[in-house]
Amino acid sequence: MKRLVLIFTIVSTLILASCTNTDAGNKTEILVAAASSMTPALTEIAAEFEKINKDIRVSFSFGSSGKLAQQIKGGAPVDVFISASSTDMDTLAEDNKVRLDTRTDIAKNTLVVIRQKNDDNSRLSEENPFTSKINHFAIGNPETVPAGVYAREALIKLREWETLKTKFVFGKDVRQVVTFVETGNAERGIVFASDAHSSDKVEVIYEIDPAMHSSVVYPGAIITATKQPKEARAFLEYMKTSHVQEILLNHGFTY
Structure with missing residues (x-):
């Protein structure tokens, strides 16, 4: 047994x-x-x-x-x-x-303009999130990053592309664009709403009309x-x- x-x-x-x-x-x-x-x-x-x-x-x-x-x-x-x-x-x-x-x-997804949270620089009017007073504006590289492609489409339709042309800081992907804004290396950036949602260091100041870019x-x-x-x-x-x-x-x- x-x-x-x-x-x-x-x-x-x-x-x-x-x-x-x-x-x-x-x-x-x-x-x-x-x-x-x-x-x-x-x-x-x-x-x-x-x-x-x-x-x-x-x-x-x-x-x-x-x-x-x-x-x-x-x-x-x-x-x-x-x-x-x-x-x-x-x-x-x-x-x-x-x-x-x-x-x-x-x-x-949708596109939004973000800034560093607690950025209270009053000289940058939020009535125009694309103001020429901005020194650095981050977007994804339009050659390889979809968020950058959509951002370029929107900025061209909004007639802001030429205004910001010399201000752009291109990210290798949309997550890097968020990082640029989080760290203050860019005052503003265009990212997907989901990316803004995932960061506690940035805030949305403008939602881009989806009609301004491809779906x-x-x-x-x-x-x-x-x-x-x-x-x-x-x-x-x-x-x-x-x-x-x-x-x-x-x-x-x-x-």
């Missing part, structure tokens, strides 16, 4: 150890390349996703959508792409780099060359759930 109990104990221990090793070491990892403006939201979403998909680990590569698209086009081992620009996704689609049947719009849509899709199509699809499908929509709304995104 004691021998049977001992055997049962050993077998049970081995089974438990096997399960533990599966949880710890045999997870399938997927790499999601995503617009930097989604960093806080996606970090929270991934943690929630992994709670209910214990065999999948989600890693991220955050950056400007334009540069991420270039990396994917060059063969970067990415499984899912979430862009802040339909144009960058379209470019990859034209080169058959994404699976068109998986493409879906995840969220929308800010975040499309997502599975990369054609992914080696984890099942897991990639599971994550992208999760992005459509009401729970994720609530998280995105809490981070300043819209629908």
